Amino acid sequence: MTPATRSRRRRRQRGRRALYVLLAVAVLLAGLWAAYTLLPRGPSGAPDPVDAAGGGDRGGPSPASTVLLFYIDEEGTALVSRPVPVPAADTSLVRARLIVERQLEPPEPPLFSPFPAGTALRTIYLTPDGDAFVDLSRHASDGHPGGSLDELFTVYALVNALALNVDAIDAVQILIEGREVDTLTGHVDLRRPLGLNLNWVAPEDPAVELAAREGAS
Amino acid sequence: MGRPLATLLALALAAAAGAAPARAQADSDAVTVISPAGRERIAVVAADGAQMLALDDLARLLRLDVREDSRAGTLSATGGGGVLIMTPGQQIASVDGRLVSLRAAPRRDGGRWLVPLDLLTRALGPVSGQPLEFRAGSRLLLVGDVRVPRVSAAYRAGPERGRLSLELTPAAAHTVASEGGRLAIAFDADAIDLERAPELRGGLATRFGLAADAAGVTLDLGPEVDSYDVTREDGPGGGATLRIDLLARRAVPAAAPAPAPAEDPAAPRPLPARTDLLPEFSTGPAVRLAVIDPGHGGDDHGSSGVSGTLEKDVTLAIARQLRDAIESRIGLRVILTRERDEAVAPDTRAAIANNNKADVFISLHVNASPRPAAAGTAVYYLGIDEYGAEAREIADRRIEPVPIVGGGSREIDLVRWDMAQIRYVGQSGRLAGMLEEELGRRVALSPRPAHQAPLRVLVGANMPAVLVELGSLADEDEEERLASALFQADLVDAIVTGIRRYSEDLGRARQFAPRLAAPGRAAGAVSRVREP
Numbered sequence: 001m002t003p004a005t006r007s008r009r010r011r012r013q014r015g016r017r018a019l020y021v022l023l024a025v026a027v028l029l030a031g032l033w034a035a036y037t038l039l040p041r042g043p044s045g046a047p048d049p050v051d052a053a054g055g056g057d058r059g060g061p062s063p064a065s066t067v068l069l070f071y072i073d074e075e076g077t078a079l080v081s082r083p084v085p086v087p088a089a090d091t092s093l094v095r096a097r098l099i100v101e102r103q104l105e106p107p108e109p110p111l112f113s114p115f116p117a118g119t120a121l122r123t124i125y126l127t128p129d130g131d132a133f134v135d136l137s138r139h140a141s142d143g144h145p146g147g148s149l150d151e152l153f154t155v156y157a158l159v160n161a162l163a164l165n166v167d168a169i170d171a172v173q174i175l176i177e178g179r180e181v182d183t184l185t186g187h188v189d190l191r192r193p194l195g196l197n198l199n200w201v202a203p204e205d206p207a208v209e210l211a212a213r214e215g216a217s
Numbered sequence: 218m219g220r221p222l223a224t225l226l227a228l229a230l231a232a233a234a235g236a237a238p239a240r241a242q243a244d245s246d247a248v249t250v251i252s253p254a255g256r257e258r259i260a261v262v263a264a265d266g267a268q269m270l271a272l273d274d275l276a277r278l279l280r281l282d283v284r285e286d287s288r289a290g291t292l293s294a295t296g297g298g299g300v301l302i303m304t305p306g307q308q309i310a311s312v313d314g315r316l317v318s319l320r321a322a323p324r325r326d327g328g329r330w331l332v333p334l335d336l337l338t339r340a341l342g343p344v345s346g347q348p349l350e351f352r353a354g355s356r357l358l359l360v361g362d363v364r365v366p367r368v369s370a371a372y373r374a375g376p377e378r379g380r381l382s383l384e385l386t387p388a389a390a391h392t393v394a395s396e397g398g399r400l401a402i403a404f405d406a407d408a409i410d411l412e413r414a415p416e417l418r419g420g421l422a423t424r425f426g427l428a429a430d431a432a433g434v435t436l437d438l439g440p441e442v443d444s445y446d447v448t449r450e451d452g453p454g455g456g457a458t459l460r461i462d463l464l465a466r467r468a469v470p471a472a473a474p475a476p477a478p479a480e481d482p483a484a485p486r487p488l489p490a491r492t493d494l495l496p497e498f499s500t501g502p503a504v505r506l507a508v509i510d511p512g513h514g515g516d517d518h519g520s521s522g523v524s525g526t527l528e529k530d531v532t533l534a535i536a537r538q539l540r541d542a543i544e545s546r547i548g549l550r551v552i553l554t555r556e557r558d559e560a561v562a563p564d565t566r567a568a569i570a571n572n573n574k575a576d577v578f579i580s581l582h583v584n585a586s587p588r589p590a591a592a593g594t595a596v597y598y599l600g601i602d603e604y605g606a607e608a609r610e611i612a613d614r615r616i617e618p619v620p621i622v623g624g625g626s627r628e629i630d631l632v633r634w635d636m637a638q639i640r641y642v643g644q645s646g647r648l649a650g651m652l653e654e655e656l657g658r659r660v661a662l663s664p665r666p667a668h669q670a671p672l673r674v675l676v677g678a679n680m681p682a683v684l685v686e687l688g689s690l691a692d693e694d695e696e697e698r699l700a701s702a703l704f705q706a707d708l709v710d711a712i713v714t715g716i717r718r719y720s721e722d723l724g725r726a727r728q729f730a731p732r733l734a735a736p737g738r739a740a741g742a743v744s745r746v747r748e749p
């Protein structure tokens with residue numbers, strides 16, 4: 001074997017080794033990709049049907065009662081709460097559904113609804129950890145006028161309506177047409193469940209006092 | 218040939234081999250042993266073309282019980298993890314019954330036994346029952362649980378400046394002390410493994426060396442050194458980079474000037490000197506690079522006004538004016554996250570700021586409230602409550618980011634990259650407050666001018682970041698105002714002034730730093746110290 005053939009063979013061997021390394025990396029990446037896409041993750045991967053049916057529910061039946069729902073005030077500068085009656089419910093999931101459906105209805109003038117016209121509730125999922133996933137129709141984002149302030153009003157009207165009025169719910173994540181979304185119109189981060197936040201509500205609002213009382217108990 | 222003769226011949230050969238002198242190697246070939254008990258050097262000798270160590274040295278260091286069985290003709294070493302059996306003259310040893318091959322056979326040298334260096338890694342680890350690591354490059358033998366980060370040192374000399382960079386893997390806390398013209402940089406470690414040391418040719422740094430206790434390095438300073446800056450960056454991979462900038466007497470910037478008196482904002486201002494040759498040594502204002510993010514773009518129009526004005530167009534137009542004004546009036550560099558009408562993902566917007574090591578990130582938007590009372594400008598920064606207990610814990614660590622000489626030395630703990638903003642919420646609030654004040658002097662503020670909120674585009678920004686709502690398009694009056702050159706100039710002037718105030722504020726904070734005489738612990742912090 002001449003030195004030239006030896007060096008050629010060595011080069012070939014080196015080339016083959018590089019090919020093997022590339023192949024191994026490709027297989028590894030494919031595996032990771034498969035694991036990433038196939039494994040269920042987060043709520044938009046199929047939520048547990050037991051939870052959707054209310055089985056993972058923390059709370060039991062609730063009697064007919066009055067809850068505080070949230071609307072944009074006359075000036076358009078804050079959320080205000082209004083007492084609204086809701087019927088009795090067998091489970092927290094049913095109560096949550098009744099509350100969201102009522103919250104999506106337009107308020108009496110001069111208040112404004114924080115939800116674009118046509119916004120409908122598709123499904124609610126509850127987890128035993130107190131997270132609610134509220135799946136809204138596409139109108140909630142497509143029909144939204146945009147702007148940070150109005151987007152905050154929309155998000156926190158819904159979050160507060162559930163977190164304040166349903167014992168089994170601590171935090172709410174909004175889904176659109178069954179999917180997790182980054183934002184409604186480019187501002188408020190919707191990638192994780194959000195908890196009760198009364199910063200957008202005037203300090204003298206009854207909701208603030210109610211939240212303080214519930215927090216103390 | 219009869220058996221007795223063969224045996225005799227073999228013995229004679231063995232004796233001859235044993236008699237061949239083993240030559241002590243140069244001291245640089247010695248192995249440095251680092252154990253919880255301390256460090257020591259053990260000699261290496263060359264024999265049979267292999268590097269050999271004295272077995273009694275290893276027995277003492279690794280607490281092995283060595284016995285010679287003259288009847289069986291074997292040599293055994295027993296440790297906490299098992300038994301090693303070697304046979305003189307054989308290149309094979311047994312570790313708990315498992316055979317390992319050796320570079321050379323154990324051999325007698327005077328009154329001691331010599332064993333090959335590779336016995337350390339092949340056999341003695343399991344036998345001694347404790348972690349054993351041999352680093353061939355630096356000839357370090359690590360015994361037991363010792364922390365010995367690898368350190369790679371480099372030095373760059375610039376005009377009137379010099380920079381020593383130390384890369385640590387894994388990271389270890391550091392202290393920097395100065396005594397008699399020498400900087401001592403010590404690490405929280407049993408020793409360091411100095412993989413690379415710089416060649417110095419005098420000037421600001423005259424000599425680089427390993428510290429006496431081997432757990433740090435020393436740098437001898439030339440007489441012209443006035444002060445030094447220590448900055449540290451902890452990488453996501455568990456390593457860290459420490460940079461020590463030496464500044465010559467003349468090169469030290471004067472104390473931050475008092476805020477300039479009010480003057481015609483349109484009048485040109487002298488630009489701060491730029492040091493383009495060595496940009497990392499630039500010691501201009503505390504804020505050097507601003508990233509301006511024109512909201513929305515492409516198919517995402519954002520909000521829209523009754524007469525057809527689109528949020529994406531207003532934000533881009535004002536961003537361009539802001540860039541010109543910031544660059545010409547306060548001499549900072551500005552990068553826009555989009556230059557034209559195109560869609561840019563929120564993470565990309567933050568990434569542009571992060572990759573360019575921007576000092577501030579300002580996202581521009583226009584509200585859409587149809588209710589006139591809600592019109593006006595507002596400044597938002599990130600709220601952390603929405604990001605859970607983890608975020609609150611990170612924010613509570615209160616490591617205030619301080620812009621430093623060198624640009625890229627912010628603290629990056631093991632914070633999830635997509636929540637980088639959490640560390641800067643305090644600073645972002647200050648920036649938001651100053652911008653709000655300046656806006657309030659020139660244009661109408663929204664009734665709720667400063668807010669904390671979970672804003673998507675801010676979360677990943679690894680620097681102080683705010684979102685400015687410039688006004689409201691859905692209000693007809695304001696839509697008209699937003700389109701007017703005068704109103705736009707007011708907005709731009711307010712934001713430029715806010716950034717300048719923020720930068721000066723940080724510059725002043727920098728002056729309160731430890732003096733060189735007091736050796737300060739600089740771990741996890743950025744410090745500026747000055748020779749008395």
Ligand SMILES: [Zn+2]
Nearest residue numbers: 512519582583
């Ligand atoms: Zn916007």
